[in-house]
Amino acid sequence: MTARRIDGKAAAAALRERVAAGVAAFRAKAGRAPGLATVLVGEDPASAVYIRSKNRATAEAGMESFHHQLPDTISEAELLDLVGRLNADPAVDGILVQLPLPGHIDASRVIETIEPSKDVDGFHAMNAGRLATGLPAMVPCTPLGCLQMLKDELGSLSGANAVVIGRSNIVGKPMAQLLLGESATVTIAHSRTRDLPDVVRRADVVVAAVGRPEMVRGDWIKPGAIVIDVGINRVPTDDGKGRLVGDVAFDEAAEVAAAITPVPGGVGPMTIAMLMRNTLVAAHRRAGLNDPEGL
Numbered sequence: 001m002t003a004r005r006i007d008g009k010a011a012a013a014a015l016r017e018r019v020a021a022g023v024a025a026f027r028a029k030a031g032r033a034p035g036l037a038t039v040l041v042g043e044d045p046a047s048a049v050y051i052r053s054k055n056r057a058t059a060e061a062g063m064e065s066f067h068h069q070l071p072d073t074i075s076e077a078e079l080l081d082l083v084g085r086l087n088a089d090p091a092v093d094g095i096l097v098q099l100p101l102p103g104h105i106d107a108s109r110v111i112e113t114i115e116p117s118k119d120v121d122g123f124h125a126m127n128a129g130r131l132a133t134g135l136p137a138m139v140p141c142t143p144l145g146c147l148q149m150l151k152d153e154l155g156s157l158s159g160a161n162a163v164v165i166g167r168s169n170i171v172g173k174p175m176a177q178l179l180l181g182e183s184a185t186v187t188i189a190h191s192r193t194r195d196l197p198d199v200v201r202r203a204d205v206v207v208a209a210v211g212r213p214e215m216v217r218g219d220w221i222k223p224g225a226i227v228i229d230v231g232i233n234r235v236p237t238d239d240g241k242g243r244l245v246g247d248v249a250f251d252e253a254a255e256v257a258a259a260i261t262p263v264p265g266g267v268g269p270m271t272i273a274m275l276m277r278n279t280l281v282a283a284h285r286r287a288g289l290n291d292p293e294g295l
C-alpha cells in the first residue's frame with residue numbers, strides 16, 4: 001500500500017471535541033442544551049446500530065437526545081403527526097428520521113414535513129435548493145464529512161477534476177454541489193454512465209457512493225488521486241458474521257491513490273460527527289445567534 005489512509009475516526013473525534021466545546025458555549029449563552037430528536041420506524045438491526053451511535057454521540061457532546069422508536073405498523077399519518085409535534089417542540093433543534101422507511105410510508109412526504117430549520121440531515125427541498133443556490137443551508141452530513149476530509153488532504157479543490165459516482169439526493173447530488181461550490185470540475189456518474197472506468201481514470205478526486213461492494217477497481221484510479229469511499233456494504237464471511245466493505249476495492253486502490261478512506265473507519269464516523277455539528281448549528285440559528293466558528 002502506498003496511499004495514505006485517511007483516518008475518519010480520528011477526524012471525527014477531533015470534530016466532536018470542537019462541537020462539545022461549542023455546546024458548552026451555547027449552553028452558557030442560551031441557558032439550555034441543543035436537542036436532537038431521532039425517529040426509528042421498525043427494528044432493522046443496522047439502523048438500530050446507527051441510531052444508538054448517534055444518540056451516544058449526542059450525549060457525549062453535551063446535547064439532549066430524544067429518541068422515538070415506532071413499530072413498523074405505524075401509519076404515515078401517525079408519523080407525520082409525530083414530526084409535527086417535534087417541529088413545535090422548542091427543546092428540539094434537530095430532527096432525524098432514519099431512512100429507509102417501510103414501503104407504505106412516503107419518505108419524501110415525511111422529509112418535506114420536517115421544519116427546514118430543524119432538518120439536520122439537510123434532505124428537505126428547501127435546504128437542497130439553498131445549497132444549490134449558495135444560500136446558508138443545512139447540508140447533508142455524509143457529503144459534508146467527505147468534503148471536510150478532502151479539504152484536510154488537499155487544501156484547495158479549485159480546478160480539481162472530481163468524479164462523484166452515485167446521484168442520490170442524500171449523498172451524490174449534495175456531494176456534487178459542495179464540490180462545485182469549492183470550484184472543482186464535477187462529473188456525476190450513475191448506473192447509465194458509459195465507460196465508467198474511463199470516467200473515473202480522469203479524476204483527481206473520486207467519491208464513490210453506489211452501494212456495490214468493491215465495484216471500483218484499482219486500475220480505474222489515476223495515480224495520485226484522492227479516493228473517498230462512502231459505501232457501507234455488509235458481505236458474508238465464512239464465520240457467518242459478515243464484514244463491512246466499501247464501494248472501492250481498497251487494497252487495489254491503495255496501491256495507486258495518494259490517499260484513501262477505509263471502510264469502516266472512514267466516512268461513517270465523520271457522518272455522525274457532522275450530525276452533531278449540524279445540530280449545534282441549527283440550535284444557534286434557531287436561537288438567533290451567529291453560527292459557531294471553527295467547525
Ligand SMILES: NC(=O)C1=CN([C@@H]2O[C@H](COP(=O)(O)OP(=O)(O)OC[C@H]3O[C@@H](n4cnc5c(N)ncnc54)[C@H](OP(=O)(O)O)[C@@H]3O)[C@@H](O)[C@H]2O)C=CC1
Nearest residue numbers: 142166167168171190191209210211230231232267268271
Ligand atoms: N457512510 C455513510 O455515512 C453513509 C453511507 N451510505 C452508503 O453509500 C452508498 C450509497 O448510498 P445512497 O446514495 O443512499 O444509495 P442509492 O441506492 O440511493 O444510490 C446509488 C447510486 O449509485 C448508482 N449506481 C448503481 N449501480 C451503479 C453502477 N453499476 N455504476 C454506476 N453507478 C451505479 C445509482 O444510479 P441510478 O441513479 O442510475 O440508479 C444511484 O445513483 C450505500 O452503500 C450506502 O450504504 C449512505 C449514506 C451514509
Ligand SMILES: Nc1nc(=O)c2c([nH]1)NC[C@@H]1CN(c3ccc(C(=O)N[C@@H](CCC(=O)O)C(=O)O)cc3)C=[N+]21
Nearest residue numbers: 050096097098099100121232264265266268269271272
Ligand atoms: N435520515 C438518515 N440520515 C442518515 O445519515 C442515514 C440514514 N438516515 N440512514 C442510513 C444512512 C447510513 N448512515 C451511516 C452512519 C454512520 C455509519 C458508521 O458510523 N459506520 C461505521 C461502522 C458501523 C458498523 O460497524 O456497522 C464506519 O463506517 O466506521 C454508517 C452509516 C447514516 N445514514
